[in-house]
Amino acid sequence: xxxxxxxxxxxxxxEGENLTVxxxxxxxxxxxxxxxxxxxxxxxxxxxxxTGGEVKKLKRLTFQFGDARKDSSxxxxxxxxxxxxxxxxxxxxxxxxxxxxxxxxxxxxxxIIP
Amino acid sequence: DTAVSQTPKYLVTQMGNxxxxxxxxxxxxxxxxxxxQDSKKFLKIMFSYNNKELIINETVPNxxxxxxxxxxxxxxHINSLELGDSAVYxxxxxxxxxxxxxxxxxxxxxxx
Numbered sequence: 001x002x003x004x005x006x007x008x009x010x011x012x013x014x015e016g017e018n019l020t021v022x023x024x025x026x027x028x029x030x031x032x033x034x035x036x037x038x039x040x041x042x043x044x045x046x047x048x049x050x051t052g053g054e055v056k057k058l059k060r061l062t063f064q065f066g067d068a069r070k071d072s073s074x075x076x077x078x079x080x081x082x083x084x085x086x087x088x089x090x091x092x093x094x095x096x097x098x099x100x101x102x103x104x105x106x107x108x109x110x111x112i113i114p
Numbered sequence: 115d116t117a118v119s120q121t122p123k124y125l126v127t128q129m130g131n132x133x134x135x136x137x138x139x140x141x142x143x144x145x146x147x148x149x150x151q152d153s154k155k156f157l158k159i160m161f162s163y164n165n166k167e168l169i170i171n172e173t174v175p176n177x178x179x180x181x182x183x184x185x186x187x188x189x190x191h192i193n194s195l196e197l198g199d200s201a202v203y204x205x206x207x208x209x210x211x212x213x214x215x216x217x218x219x220x221x222x223x224x225x226x
Binding site: 031033037040041042043044045048050086088090092099100101102103104106107109 | 118147149154155156157158159162164169170204206210213214215216217218219220
């Protein structure tokens, strides 16, 4: 069973601080996605990283895929209250039959205090 | 225009009842999914359909039966509801072999 562990599970910081969320697994994934979910809504895709070692930036958010494609990190610079939400990593894998599956991480609930 | 819409948004029902949740996507995607999110916010895949064909069934009890009348619709019927079925159920869609799932806004099911 593929498992994606995120840390920390909960994070509450002051506006303007930096933070990093980690997503770790013992499985290799063909790609890794990050989603943000707000209360009462479904997850919304932020980014997809595909190549081992790949780094992608989305304004103040920096995403990195591990060299071995087993782990990923999300770094937020100068956090703002609008960054508050549940952050989910998700690993994409493809079975021998060509069926793809997206396995979600355990989630990080981020609260930015104004 | 809503890309993935599911109804109802909230569903409160008694144990033993049968209920259905409907999902429709207007993105032209060929694959649709049902996920269950528990009270700890863990999202777990239940079913995946590609072009109306079931391709993933993740050890879900037989009381759960998905039905896909066409590529744009994937409904979830649940028989003999149990307290443990209480959760938020999300429908999602994607284009096979392309990254990125689009999720609906969820159906909060409460079994009393």
